[in-house]
Amino acid sequence: MNRKLSRFLAFILCAILVVVLGNNSFATAPRTTEILWDNYGIPHIYGKDVQSAFRAFGWAQMQSHANLLLRLYGQARGKAAEYWGEDYLESDKWVVTMGVPNRANSWYQAQSPAFRSYINAFANGINTYANAHPDLIDDEVEIVLPVKPEDVLAHLQRVLYFTFIVNQEQVADNTQTQPKAGSNGWAIAPKHSASGKAMLLANPHLLWSDLFLWYEAQVTAPGMNAYGASLVGIPVLAIAFNDNLGWTHTVNTHDGWDLYDLKLSNGGYLLDGKVRPFTTEKFLLKVKQKNGSLVEQPLLVKSSVHGAVVQEKEGKALALRVVGLDRPGVLEQWWDMAVSQNLDQFQKVLQRLQLPMFTVMYADRKGHIMHLFNGLVPIRQQGDFQYWQGLIPGDTSKTLWTTMHLYQDLPRVIDPPSGWLQNANDPPWTTTFPAAIKADDYPAYMAPRGEMDFRAQSSAKMLAEDDQISFAEMIQYKHSTNMELAERILDDLIPVAQKSGNQLTRRAADILAAWDRNADADSRGAVLFSLWWQEMSKGEIFSIPWSEKSPRTTPDGLKDPESAAKALQIAATKVEKAYGKLDVAWGEVFRVRSGNLDLPANGGDGDQGIFRTLYFAPAKDERFQAVAGDSYVAAIEFSQPVKAMALLSYGNATQPGSPHITDQLPLFARKQLRPIWRTRPEILANLEERKTF
CATH class of the missing domain: 1.10.1400.10 (Aminohydrolase, alpha-helical knob region)
Incomplete structure (x- = not known):
């Protein structure tokens, strides 16, 4: 080869390389991290590495929800009464009695080194934003700063274990009844869809306030490109999809807590005929007074082998036992679910069983669909589901569960003959018809054998009566208000x-x-x-x-x-x-x-069979105002490219001055979704703001 030809070929190769690099098609990590904010206030995070993506996600959540996030973290510390007064005292007592702050410290140490660095980065992003924009944060919540990585884990525990699995009201009333807020989820196989592609519908129904608020985002980093939603303050996506698969959660009929009735004797409690001493721990809670001074209030937390004592009067004590407090890997499991690219990888992540509850509804590009009754289900020696809803005798070790069912023990169906799966907070037995999961095959305590409520019936009816559901029809069905x-x-x-x-x-x-x-x-x-x-x-x-x-x-x-x-x-x-x-x-x-x-x-009450669920509170003018129900909706078709639309009913921000407080509410009122922008050209065409780190 002569020298001129060599130079010419080298020139051509250089030109090709410039074009490739200029189009971001070359598989190298970006040199910078950036957040591209679209005009609905959705952050699209491009991290040069995973740590940088977590840091940017912390920054993004603060820009959208700083006041709320810091208040939630203050409550998770068990110091909210110290910061903001007596109204928060009961919350602090609950958090401290449940051991949340101390357990957050041990959970932090138990993280893998890599994931610990990611949580550190998320907290760092929160603090970096606060340092850069102190004028945009309410004075009264600044006391929570700086945020520690342990706060992230404390918040996770307060939300997931001590609100969703069990809350103060349930313990006080000794009732296992679930709050009205729930969820719908669909997975549709190619044989049941008009396009021949699998589809997924995500539709949680939660309160439109406080720790129940969803935050929508896209997170891209080496090995990761996922879009979905997380609850405010949680550093990973909890409902998400990527180019190859996606999942949603519904609140399942899962019993993850029990109240044990203890027989008191000689300052302790009876277990198998012997007196056991309580373990005790003393705390001093501080309560801010109206004049700004602090008053200390002692709190004595007593525990039996069952768990913390939550009621004690008239010679009786009740102790609370909650699943999963020894499993600190929830966040890493959610992250790895979003990294997964096929059903085998996804199930290997699920098999860790770090996530203590929630049904998993799954669909993927290869056409697989799955319903998993996910959760930590105690192996119990006796009783059906109903038995475990009442007070449990605490004087015998026969009722004291210590081990959990393995993944393969849980009700699960993959690719049912029907071609569809649904869950509307009903037990797993009614996920599809003909029935693919039979209650007789599982322990009687696994899930209730009771009524399929009208919302679940409506859900199954729409899926069963349309053999070829299109993407547009799935969205139309999602908005059904038929009673x-x-x-x-x-x-x-x-x-x-x-x-x-x-x-x-x-x-x-x-x-x-x-x-x-x-x-x-x-x-x-x-x-x-x-x-x-x-x-x-x-x-x-x-x-x-x-x-x-x-x-x-x-x-x-x-x-x-x-x-x-x-x-x-x-x-x-x-x-x-x-x-x-x-x-x-x-x-x-x-x-x-x-x-x-x-x-x-x-839309209205799901108890009346309305799939488009809304719950209302009375207003002063004889009207009723929506306070819960349809919150985040995502409709996904695993075509090439993925087709997706979404809506976050109340908007993607609460921070004063944000244009995205309730900017999606008019779409909600018209029963419309908005397009999801995932590719860089789409995002840039709808760009509101760019932040580079």
Whole structure:
């Protein structure tokens, strides 16, 4: 080869290299870390390495939620009363009694060296933002600074273990009932989708405030490119997808805590006929007074082998036992779930069983779908699910569980014949039809064998009745406000009410007959039906009770139509008095409000079978305001490229002055999702702000 030809080839190679590098197609890590903020306030993080991505995620969460994040971390320390006064004292007692601050320290030491450095980086990002923008942070929360990496783990524990698994109200009432907030999740196989591609629907329903707020983000680093959502203050995505797979969580019917009834004797408690001493630890909680001074309040925490004593009176004591407090790897498991590229890798991560609860609904590019009843389920020597909902005898080691079921013991189905999976907080037995997980194959305490509620029935009905669901149809179904309850009982109520001797009852019956059975903003009859149901929902209502043999079509019919007609008269009287007309539109009464926004709502109580779930609190003007329900929604189709849309109902920020406080609420009120931008050209075309580190 002559010298001229060699130079010419070298020139061509250099030119190609310049083009490749200029287009970011060359597989090298970027030299800088940056956050690209799109015009919905979603941070797209590009980390030059993983630590830098965590640091940028800490910065991003502060820019969007600094005041909230710092307040939550202060509460997780058990020092909120010291910082902000007596209103936080009960919270501090709960956090300290549960051992959260001390356990956060031991969990931090137990992290792998690499992941410990990532948590350090996240905390560093929080503090770096605070140092750069002290003027944007409320004075009263600055006392929490600087944030320590242990605070991140304390917050995780307070949220996951001592709010989601068990909370103060449940312990005080000795009830295992779950809060109304829940979730929907769908996984659709290629055989059941119009495109021949697997699809995933993520749809948690949580309170629209406090530690329940979701934060939407994209995190890109070497070996990682995931998009999804995390709860504020959590340093990894908890619901996410990448180019090859995705998952969502639903709150499952998981029993992760028990209250043990201890028999007291000689200053201790009885166990297997012997007196055991309590272990004790003394704490001094500080409480800020209105004049700024601090008053110390002693707290004595007593523990048995079961756990911390949470009630003690009249010669009795109750001790609380909670799963998973010895498993510090939750965050790393979530991170590695997002790094996984196929079902085998994903399941290997799940097998660690660090995540103590939540159903996992999964779909991937290769067409696999999965439902996993995930969680730490104690191996129990006796009793069914219902038995373990009550007080457990604490005087015998036969009731003291110490080991957990392995991954292979948990209810799970992969690629069912139906081609679809759903969960709407119902037990795993009703995830698809024909049934793919049979309750008889599992211990009686694994999950309840009870009623499939109307929301879950509505969920399964939509999936079962459409053999070829398109991406657009999945989004349409997601927004369904059809009241399955109304479909079951109006055919019994209306004829009886139309024959009533009371004119108001007959008018009400005619309105219900004309109603579309939905809770859309313009639905007329939904308000009347909802108030009638409040009058009715006591005692036995249905003529045909729920049956395990017909889980999707029962209960059905009214047991006492005459009494139902009388209840309709009462409800009609209340509606007409409050709103001046019987056929008031749903959206006139039920609203979504924030700041200057006051919009008509669509959606309602999941107990009535509404898939588009919203929960309301009374407002002063005889209206009701949404306070919980549909929060984060993501619809994903694993096509090439991935097709995805999302909505964060209340917006991706709470920090005063942010344009993204409730900027998505008008879309929410119109039952619309917005596009997810994941590629760099898409993000740059919708760029609001760039931050480079």
